[in-house]
Amino acid sequence: MGHGVYALARVAVVVRAPAVLLWWPGLLAAGIGVLVPGLTGRTVGLSAGAALFVIAACVGCVARRGRYAALARDASRAGKAVILQDRLVTLRIWRRAHRWWLLLAFLAAVGSSFVLPTAGGLLMAGSALGQWGKALWLGRWEREHEALLWVRTEAAGRGGAAAKEVPGYLLTGTAAGDARPGGARGGGARAGRPRAGGARAGR
Structure with a gap:
């Protein structure tokens, strides 16, 4: 897939990016909701919220898994010279691109407490x-195949790591980048330096 120097972002990191930014604001909004009686009352609100929590977690974890699996199965080895984007850079770019959406989601969650606490x-x-669960699932795939999944940054930026615009994934060895399988923080080579792709592709 492609020749020359190009930038790659870890698939699992892109998937994990929304997790923290939804988790803590979500808990904060729920905590505020406890203080609001709402139209339906706290008991009904908590029951409905618990059901929505479970449903959202399950849906987020399994959504588009077939697409991710197909892209992973057909992944090719990264080119000889690629720039591996730092984990924190990927998270920062995602946060900057979605900051207004996240703010509106938080305000909507707080506002909904006046109806359903x-x-x-x-x-x-x-x-x-759910996003954390999907990242862990990707991490299992990476450990089993002894390879890391990467996506071209421009493709992922248009709609996520499994968007229809993503033509495919690329593989490197497990020592590449600065995040462990599944996208968690880890050691390794720093991003921003051209590296030989696929030190151990696991294909």
């Missing part, structure tokens, strides 16, 4: 948990 906040938190 805590439900909106727990929905946000459940969505975050």
